[in-house]
Structure formats: C-alpha cells, structure tokens
Amino acid sequence: MGDLKTKKGIKKVLYxxxxxxxxxxxxxxxVISAYPITPQTQVVELLSEMVGKGELDATFVNVExxxxxxAVCIGASITGVRTFTATSAQGLLLMHELLHWxxxxxxxxxxxxINRAVAAPWSIWSDQxxxxxxxxxxxxxxxxxxxxxxxxxxxxxxxxxxxxxLPSMLVLDAFILSHxxxxxxxxxxxxxxxxxxxxxxxxxxxxxxxxxxxxxVMPDGPYMELRYKIQKAMEKAIPEIEKACNEFYELxxxxxEFVEEFMMDDADVVLITSGAVSSTVKYTVNExxxxxxxxxxxxxxxxxRPFHFEKIRKILSGRKKVIVLDRNISFGLGGIFFNEIRxxxxxxxxxPILLGYIWGLGGRDITPKDVEGVIKDAEKREKDEDIxxxxxxxxxxxx
Amino acid sequence: xxxxxxxxxxxxxxxxxILSCQGCGSxxxxxxxLKALGKNTxxxxxxxxxxxxxxxxxxxxxxxxxxxxxxxxxxxxxxxxRAGLNTRGYKDTNVLAxxxxxxxxxxxxxxxxGVAESNEDILYICYDNEAYMNTGIQRSGxxxxxxxxxxxxxxxxxxxxxxxxxxxxxxxKIPYIATATVAFPLDLYKKxxxxxxxxxxxxxxxxxxxxxxxRMDSELTIKVSRLAVDTKLFPLYEVEDGExxxxxxxxxxxxxxxxxxxxxxxxxxEEEDIKEIQEMINTYFEKLLExxxxxxxxxxxxxxxxxx
Numbered sequence: 200m201g202d203l204k205t206k207k208g209i210k211k212v213l214y215x216x217x218x219x220x221x222x223x224x225x226x227x228x229x230v231i232s233a234y235p236i237t238p239q240t241q242v243v244e245l246l247s248e249m250v251g252k253g254e255l256d257a258t259f260v261n262v263e264x265x266x267x268x269x270a271v272c273i274g275a276s277i278t279g280v281r282t283f284t285a286t287s288a289q290g291l292l293l294m295h296e297l298l299h300w301x302x303x304x305x306x307x308x309x310x311x312x313i314n315r316a317v318a319a320p321w322s323i324w325s326d327q328x329x330x331x332x333x334x335x336x337x338x339x340x341x342x343x344x345x346x347x348x349x350x351x352x353x354x355x356x357x358x359x360x361x362x363x364x365l366p367s368m369l370v371l372d373a374f375i376l377s378h379x380x381x382x383x384x385x386x387x388x389x390x391x392x393x394x395x396x397x398x399x400x401x402x403x404x405x406x407x408x409x410x411x412x413x414x415x416v417m418p419d420g421p422y423m424e425l426r427y428k429i430q431k432a433m434e435k436a437i438p439e440i441e442k443a444c445n446e447f448y449e450l451x452x453x454x455x456e457f458v459e460e461f462m463m464d465d466a467d468v469v470l471i472t473s474g475a476v477s478s479t480v481k482y483t484v485n486e487x488x489x490x491x492x493x494x495x496x497x498x499x500x501x502x503x504r505p506f507h508f509e510k511i512r513k514i515l516s517g518r519k520k521v522i523v524l525d526r527n528i529s530f531g532l533g534g535i536f537f538n539e540i541r542x543x544x545x546x547x548x549x550x551p552i553l554l555g556y557i558w559g560l561g562g563r564d565i566t567p568k569d570v571e572g573v574i575k576d577a578e579k580r581e582k583d584e585d586i587x588x589x590x591x592x593x594x595x596x597x598x
Numbered sequence: 599x600x601x602x603x604x605x606x607x608x609x610x611x612x613x614x615x616i617l618s619c620q621g622c623g624s625x626x627x628x629x630x631x632l633k634a635l636g637k638n639t640x641x642x643x644x645x646x647x648x649x650x651x652x653x654x655x656x657x658x659x660x661x662x663x664x665x666x667x668x669x670x671x672x673x674x675x676x677x678x679x680r681a682g683l684n685t686r687g688y689k690d691t692n693v694l695a696x697x698x699x700x701x702x703x704x705x706x707x708x709x710x711x712g713v714a715e716s717n718e719d720i721l722y723i724c725y726d727n728e729a730y731m732n733t734g735i736q737r738s739g740x741x742x743x744x745x746x747x748x749x750x751x752x753x754x755x756x757x758x759x760x761x762x763x764x765x766x767x768x769x770x771k772i773p774y775i776a777t778a779t780v781a782f783p784l785d786l787y788k789k790x791x792x793x794x795x796x797x798x799x800x801x802x803x804x805x806x807x808x809x810x811x812x813r814m815d816s817e818l819t820i821k822v823s824r825l826a827v828d829t830k831l832f833p834l835y836e837v838e839d840g841e842x843x844x845x846x847x848x849x850x851x852x853x854x855x856x857x858x859x860x861x862x863x864x865x866x867x868e869e870e871d872i873k874e875i876q877e878m879i880n881t882y883f884e885k886l887l888e889x890x891x892x893x894x895x896x897x898x899x900x901x902x903x904x905x906x
Contacts, residue, residue, distance in 0.1 A: 230681045258681040262674060263712025270671035270709065274642065274678020277665055280685045282678075296668055404663040405683075406638050406691045411658035413666030420655050 207451055208386040215376035216241035218346040218383050219285060219311045219369075222353025224255045225391040226309075229280040232260040232271035234290060237323050238373045239313045242285040265290035269297040269308075276306040277412060279403030281357065284308070287373065288315035288329040295333060298366070302337025302429060304413060307360035307367075307398065309353065310338075314474065314526075315373040316561040324562020325372040327474065327527035331503075331535045337429050339367040339436060340503040342473040344459075346381040351453055354391055358443045361398050363432040372475040373562065386451055394450055433505040440502060457507045459499040460514065462488060466496025467519040468577070469551075471540060473500040476526065476565050483570035495574065500536060511543040521551045522577050526559040533557070533586040554580055558589040565590075603906075606787060608633040616659040618651045621816030623806030623823060624725040625651065626780040628660075628696065631723060631804075634790035637662055639692040640683070642676050644706060645669040646698030647732045648725075670705040672697040673713035676720040692721060692794060699726040699740035703761050707739075714770035717798040721790075724763065724801070727808035735811045743878070744871055746813070746863040755866065759878065764803055764837065771840035772799040778834060779805040781823035784906040785834055785846060792836075805832045813862025825857040830883040834905075835890070843889040845897075847905040854879055 203210035213221065219242045223231070231250070233243035249255040260271045265286050272282040286294065291312055301308050316326035330340065341356060343349045349371050356367035371377055404412060416422040440457065448454045461481045463469065472480045477499040484495045498514060515521055521544075525534025532538060537555035544550055554577050559565045573589055611632035618625040624647055632639065642665040643649060649666060652659050667675035676695035683691050697706060702724035710722065729747045730736040737747040739761040750756040767775050773796050778786040786804065793800040807823050809816040826832040828850040835845045854876050858864035867875075891897050 229685045230678065232678065232681075258685060260677060260681055260718075261716060262677075263708055263715075266670065267674035267677075267709045267712055270667065270674035271678035271681065273667070273671075274665070274675035274680075275682035275685070276678070278640075278679055278682030278686060278688075280682045282682075297671070300668055404640060404665055404679075405686065406640060406663065406688060409637075409658070409660070409662050409664075411652060411655075411660075411664035411666065414652065414656075414658065414664075415650060415654040417654055 205384055207390060208384050210382055210384050212380050213346055213383040214241060214378055214380050215346045215349050215371050216313065216378065217245050218350040219353060219371070220245035220249065221383070221385045222350040223283050224249055225386060225388055226354050226357045226395060227281065228255070228257055228283040230258050230260065230272065230275035230282045231284065232262055232268040232282070233284050234262055234265045234268050234286070236265070236287045236290040238315060238377045239285045239287040239290070239311070241377070242311055242313070265293045266297060269294045269301065272308045273297060273301050273304065273306060276301070276308050276400070277304060277404050279398060279400040279405070281398045282308050283310070285311040285313070287313040288317050291329045291333060292317065295336070298333055298336035298338055301366045303425070305364040305402065307357070307364055307400070309356045309360060309367050309369070311353070312368050312370045313373050313377045314370055322561040323373065325375050325475070325526065326560050326562060327370070327525070327535075330368060330370045331527050333368070334504065334535065337365060339365055339433070339505065341367065341369040342501060342503060343369060343371045343376065344475055344477045344499060346376060346379070346383045347453065348455060349376065350383055350385065351447065351451070351455060354386070354395060355443055355447060355455065358395055359436055359439050362439045363436045364400070365429065365432050365436065370474070375475040390450055394446065436505045437507055455501065457502050457510055458514070459501060461497040461499065463496035463498065463514065465494050467494045468574070469496050469498050469515065469518050469521050470574070471498045471500060471521065471523045471536065473503070473536060474526065476524070476559060479565055479567060480524065480570050483567040486567070487571065487574065503539070506539060506543070508543045511540065512547060515540070515544060515551060516547050517549065518551045520554070520577060522554045522556060522573065524556050524558060524573070528557050528560070537585070552581065553583045554587060555585050556587045556589045563590055603784070606630065606633060606783060611637055611661050613659045613661065615653070615657070616651050617653060618647070619810055619816070621807070621809040621819040622647070622651070623727060623780050623808060623819050624648065626819070627725050627786065627804045627806050630783050630787045631694070631790050632660065632662070634787045635692045635694060635794055638690065639694055640665065640679055641694045641696050642667050642672060642679060643696050644672040644701040645732070646701050647727070648696060648698070650732060669701055670709055672701055672706050673710040673720065673722055676722065677713050677718040680719050695720055695722040697722070697724055698732070699724060699728060700730045700738045702726075703739035703763055711770065714767060714772050714799045714801070717772060719797050719799070721793050721800045721802070723804060725804045725806040727806045727811055728760070729811050731808045731811040743875060744864070744867060746866065752866045767801045768837050768840045770799070772801060773797070773839055774800040775803070775837040776835070777803045777805070777832065779823045779826060779832060780807070781820045781827065782834060782847070782906055789836065811863070814860055818860055822857065822860055825852060825860070828852045829854045829857045830879050831857060833883060833886055835886060842893045843886065844893060845886055845890045845900045848900040848902045
C-alpha cells in the first residue's frame with residue numbers, strides 16, 4: 200500500500216503495534232530493550248529492524264526476560280538517555296518490581312503495554328487487568344482508542360515524562376488495535392524534534408558525578424518525602440499534560456485530552472469507557488440518538504494516572520445515570536475504573552445513579568448489540584449497582 | 599618485586615567510614631578492584647551486603663557513581679548503563695556489576711546468563727561469601743557442601759556441593775573468567791586490570807570470607823582466604839574464551855581440615871565428612887590440572903612458592 204505525503208508528515212496504513220514503533224522512532228529513543236510476548240512482539244520487531252537498517256540511531260538490547268528488559272531501560276535511563284520497551288500481560292507482571300524502581304528513581308521511561316488477559320488460564324486476548332494491576336506503581340497511564348492516538352501518545356508520553364520525571368505506560372488493546380491496520384499520519388521528524396527536545400535528566404549518573412542513587416533511607420530520612428514528591432509530580436503532570444496536548448494540537452492538528460467527551464452536552468446518561476471498545480460504544484450511542492433521540496453520551500477515559508478528579512467530577516455532576524464499563528475486575532471489589540469514578544463522585548451533592556458493568560474479559564467480543572443491551576438494562580435500574588457481569592454464558596459456568 | 603606492590607599504592611577509590619563488619623572480605627576485595635579500575639568507573643550493586651556497606655542516604659563511601667539496583671538485575675542494569683554511557687560518548691568508562699553470591703549464583707543467574715550469552719560489554723564481579731550474609735547467613739547456591747547456615751542447621755547441614763559458577767560462565771564462552779581471593783591482592787589486582795582491557799562480558803569470582811557468617815574471628819579473614827587456595831578448595835585460575843585455562847598458582851596442598859577447623863560453620867564435620875570432601879577437592883583440582891596441561895602442554899609453568 201502506498202504511503203501518502205501530507206502537509207505534516209506521511210500517511211501510512213499501520214497496525215497499532217507498528218504505530219507504536221513509528222512513535223518511538225520519531226521520538227528518537229536511544230536505548231530499546233525487549234523480550235518477545237504475544238501480542239506485543241511486532242512493536243520491537245519493527246524497532247529492531249529500524250535500528251538494524253540505521254533508520255533509528257539507537258542501541259537495541261535483546262534480553263532473556265521482561266524483567267531484564269526493564270532493568271536495561273532503568274540502567275540506560277539513569278545515564279540520561281531516552282529509553283523504550285514494550286510488553287503484555289505476563290511480561291508486565293514479571294516487570295512489576297522494576298516498575299516501582301523506575302518511578303522511585305524518577306526515570307522518564309516510556310513503555311507500550313498491549314493489553315492482554317492474565318493467566319491462568321492462558322488467554323492472549325484483550326483485557327485490562329494486566330495494566331491495571333500496575334496502577335499503583337507511579338507510572339502515568341494512557342489508554343488509547345485508535346492507532347493514530349497510539350502513535351501520537353508515544354510522543355506525548357515522552358514529552359510529559361521528561362517534564363515531571365515519571366515513567367509512562369501507553370496501553371492499547373490486544374489485536375483490536377495491535378493487529379488492526381488503520382491509516383496513521385507519521386509526523387515529520389523536524390516537527391517532532393521541535394516538539395520534543397533531547398532529554399535532560401537532572402540526576403543523570405555520569406563518571407564525573409560520583410553520587411549514589413537509591414541508597415538505603417532510614418525512617419527519618421527522605422523516603423516519605425520522596426514519595427510525597429512523586430505524588431506532587433503526578434499533580435504537576437495534570438497541567439503538563441494539558442499544556443503538551445495543546446502544543447501538540449497547534450503543531451500537528453490533533454487534539455488529545457485527558458478525557459474524550461462524545462455527545463455529552465445534553466446527556467443525562469453517560470457511558471464511561473476506555474480503550475478500543477470506546478469506538479463501538481460511541482457508534483452505538485450515535486445510532487440510538489439518531490433513532491430514538493435518547494440523551495446518551497460517552498466519556499472516554501484516556502489518562503488514568505494522574506487521575507483528573509476535578510475534571511471527572513465536573514463532567515459527571517448533574518447527570519442522571521453513570522454507567523461504567525470495565526474490561527477488568529478487582530476481585531472482591533469490582534470494576535477498577537468504576538471504583539475510581541465512584542470515588543471522584545464522593546463530594547458531588549446530587550449523585551447520579553452509578554452502575555458498574557464488567558464485560559469483555561479475556562477478549563470476549565463486545566458488539567453494538569452488547570452496548571444496546573447494557574443501555575436497555577441500565578434503563579431499568581433506579582439504584583446503584585456495583586457489579587453487573589455482562590455477557591456471561593450459562594453453558595460456560597455450568598461446565 | 600618491590601615494584602609490584604607499588605601498583606597497589608594507587609589512589610584509594612574507597613573512602614574510610616564504610617559500614618562493613620570487621621574483617622569483611624568483600625571490602626578488602628573492592629578496595630583492590632577499584633584501584634585497578636580507577637575513578638572512571640560506574641558501579642551497580644544489587645541487594646547484597648554492599649547495599650548497606652556503602653552507607654545509607656546521604657552517605658556514600660566510593661568515589662565513583664553508584665547505582666543501587668534490584669536483587670536479580672545486576673548484569674542487566676550494568677548492560678543498560680553501558681548502553682547509555684556509549685550513547686552519551688563515555689565509551690572508556692568502566693561499568694562494574696558488583697554482586698554477592700545470592701545475586702549471582704541464585705536470583706541473578708538468569709539475567710547474568712542472558713548478558714553473558716549476548717557478550718554484553720560489562721565487568722561482573724561476584725564477591726562470594728557463601729551464603730545470604732546480609733539477611734543473616736541463610737544458605738545460597740554458593741554455600742559449601744555440609745556447611746552450617748541458619749537455614750541449614752547443624753542437625754541438617756547443606757546437602758549439596760557448591761554450585762560451580764565458573765563452569766556455568768565458561769559454558770557461555772565469554773572472553774574472560776577468573777577466580778581470586780583477598781589473600782592474594784596482587785593476583786586480584788592484575789586480573790581486574792586484565793579484565794579492564796578486554797571487551798565483552800568479563801566475570802571474576804572472588805572468594806570473600808565473612809567472619810560472622812563463617813563463624814570465625816575477624817583477624818582470620820586473610821589466613822582463611824589463603825588456606826582456601828592452599829588447600830586446593832579454591833584454586834586461582836583464569837579461563838579465556840571459555841577454553842584456555844590457566845592455573846595461576848600451585849597450591850601448597852594443605853589438608854582441608856586446616857581450613858575447616860578455623861570456622862564454626864564446619865565444626866560439626868566428622869572424619870568421614872572431611873575425607874569425602876578432601877576427595878572431591880582432589881578430583882576437581884586434578885581436572886583443572888588436566889585442563890591447564892591441555893592449554894599449555896605442561897603443568898610445570900604453574901607458579902609455585904611465594905604468590906601474592
């Protein structure tokens with residue numbers, strides 16, 4: 200398929216995975232380390248090819264595990280270079296210890312996570328429990344809906360990470376985005392260079408600076424204060440993200456915000472989604488609006504950390520019903536987005552009816568029919584319901 | 599000969615005031631290691647005694663950058679540092695991974711194997727005190743056969759022979775492997791110097807006596823270290839490219855009992871235990887002699903007498 204030159208770059212038809220690779224390329228990552236796992240592998244295959252061909256001036260380090268991939272990124276990042284890795288599910292879980300390490304050392308590493316269900320039993324399909332089980336590691340988290348958003352979010356992630364010195368994870372759905380081709384504009388290198396200057400890490404370790412990074416801190420030492428500073432950096436990231444998104448819009452003409460509001464102006468009923476399924480939800484809501492004129496809107500959660508309480512509260516205040524759609528579950532609690540949304544509504548005086556749906560686990564398909572079904576089911580409910588499993592198959596339960 | 603010792607009068611990279619125990623073998627070792635490497639070095643250290651010894655925040659005892667890393671990541675973190683430094687143009691800066699036996703033989707072995715198999719350009723030195731000493735003397739894969747530790751009590755001492763880390767590293771065909779110990783500082787110094795000049799993964803296994811863990815007085819560190827070599831328990835040798843093996847010094851062949859009787863961790867050994875272990879030691883040393891002969895055509899070139 201031919202590439203198309205546009206005013207701002209080149210339009211290519213790219214898999215979500217390759218959109219990540221191109222985002223990393225134009226961001227000029229300097230050290231890339233990775234270990235294969237489905238459905239991530241294409242991301243680093245293309246990157247290793249780019250490095251091999253000399254199209255990307257970076258060092259590509261093959262390692263024996265995801266744990267080591269993150270360790271290599273941490274080691275390289277502490278010297279002050281731009282680093283990247285990508286993984287999925289089990290690989291991400293194996294990295295868990297080092298995700299805390301990267302945030303604790305305040306390293307602006309960027310990682311793509313191709314959302315995949317966590318074993319056991321084995322499943323390689325879309326499900327958010329892998330990335331959400333890393334919720335409290337101090338990484339910023341971006342949930343993408345389209346391949347263009349994936350590519351742009353890589354650049355934005357570096358931009359913000361290198362402002363607040365926290366790592367970023369961008370999340371895309373297994374297969375639904377990772378292995379689906381869409382037209383994507385790859386921005387011109389000069390424009391990205393203008394947007395994203397070289398990394399300047401203030402605490403970079405180089406031979407002339409004989410510091411110790413990460414030494415034991417006594418209870419009266421600055422451990423607690425360092426944690427306080429991570430929280431402050433997350434808070435600072437909110438305006439930094441807004442600023443970066445505005446700047447990005449001016450340069451590239453694409454607007455990415457904290458959340459996406461779809462048909463929200465007059466909506467009484469709000470469906471809250473994240474990731475690729477948001478397209479299906481938006482499509483269905485649009486159809487229902489056209490057909491029945493119901494006042495339904497969609498709020499797509501794009502950035503989960505930092506969590507923009509104020510914005511969410513403001514958007515949801517005065518709505519009649521809020522339906523949170525979770526492709527994940529915290530066992531013993533419920534949908535993870537649901538619980539975050541609920542906590543953001545605590546101080547709202549007139550609370551909407553809040554419904555939490557769990558759906559699509561392990562890659563179970565979510566169709567417009569499911570969206571319609573959920574909307575109809577929600578119409579009948581006049582009080583809060585925390586956990587409603589949608590789409591369970593009786594024959595599977597009684598196996 | 600006087601000149602040789604002068605080499606060790608290099609500027610100290612290790613400051614006083616470190617938190618090691620009295621007689622700590624690893625501290626004596628790192629002092630020589632860093633003299634050989636010099637200040638143009640970045641060290642990365644996983645969880646081990648040296649996480650503590652270097653000092654709590656904001657103290658730091660080495661005059662070089664020190665990156666604390668997770669227990670199982672010394673080799674991978676060093677690889678990352680190397681890649682980062684190369685990118686930034688610091689191509690002649692040494693990258694040293696300095697890890698204990700737990701972080702090398704056990705939890706860090708996978709990453710070390712991956713790095714060695716890729717022949718990443720790092721120097722990895724394991725200071726082996728033969729158990730998890732920092733957590734209070736628990737058994738590791740480096741604990742000697744029948745030794746006591748807090749998880750292999752006298753009633754049920756360590757059941758298996760020590761893992762042979764040099765053979766494991768040899769299987770990766772890396773450019774340089776050496777054994778060393780603190781009673782032979784010049785030998786250690788020269789091996790680090792030699793490793794420094796080479797590219798690729800270089801591995802040095804340093805036996806580092808631990809007075810509290812080995813249940814012995816702190817003034818015995820050097821004596822026990824020397825006995826480990828002279829009893830043939832811990833021969834000093836090098837392996838180049840996984841093939842060429844050179845024994846650096848011919849041990850005095852002192853009976854192993856002399857080594858054991860200085861250390862409380864072996865006090866429960868019976869006569870037949872000692873006999874069994876002596877035979878294991880003899881067999882392995884014979885194997886090393888054969889390999890030395892295969893490399894050099896003779897064993898007559900192995901140094902004897904005074905060795906430092």
